[in-house]
Amino acid sequence: MSLRAIVAGNLRRLRNAKGISQEELADRADINRNYIGKLEREENGATVDILEKIAEVLGVDPIEFFKRRTSPSGTVDPNG
Numbered sequence: 065m066s067l068r069a070i071v072a073g074n075l076r077r078l079r080n081a082k083g084i085s086q087e088e089l090a091d092r093a094d095i096n097r098n099y100i101g102k103l104e105r106e107e108n109g110a111t112v113d114i115l116e117k118i119a120e121v122l123g124v125d126p127i128e129f130f131k132r133r134t135s136p137s138g139t140v141d142p143n144g
Contacts, residue, residue: 071115071129072106078122078129079104093117 079089079100086104090097095117102108110118110129119126 065132066106067130068106068109070132071110072104073133074129074131075100075110075118076104077133078124082122084122089118089121092121 079086084092086100087097089095090100093114095114099108099114100118103110103114112126115126115129119129
C-alpha cells in the first residue's frame with residue numbers, strides 16, 4: 065500500500081470519526097473544498113503544511129495520517 069493511500073484512508077477515517085464533512089473541514093482549514101476530496105481519492109498528495117492545517121482542525125497529531133491500520137486478523141486495513 066502506498067503512503068498516499070495510507071494518508072488518504074486515515075484522513076477519511078479521522079474526518080468521519082469527527083463527523084465533519086469534506087466541505088466543513090476545508091472551510092475550517094482554509095483549504096479549497098475540492099482539494100480534500102482529491103486527497104481522499106488519492107488524486108493529490110498533501111504537503112506537510114496542508115496536513116498540519118487538517119490535523120489542527122481534526123484535533124489530532126499529524127503523525128496519525130501516516131499510521132498503518134491493521135485489522136483484527138493482523139493484516140493491513142486498506143481503508144485506513
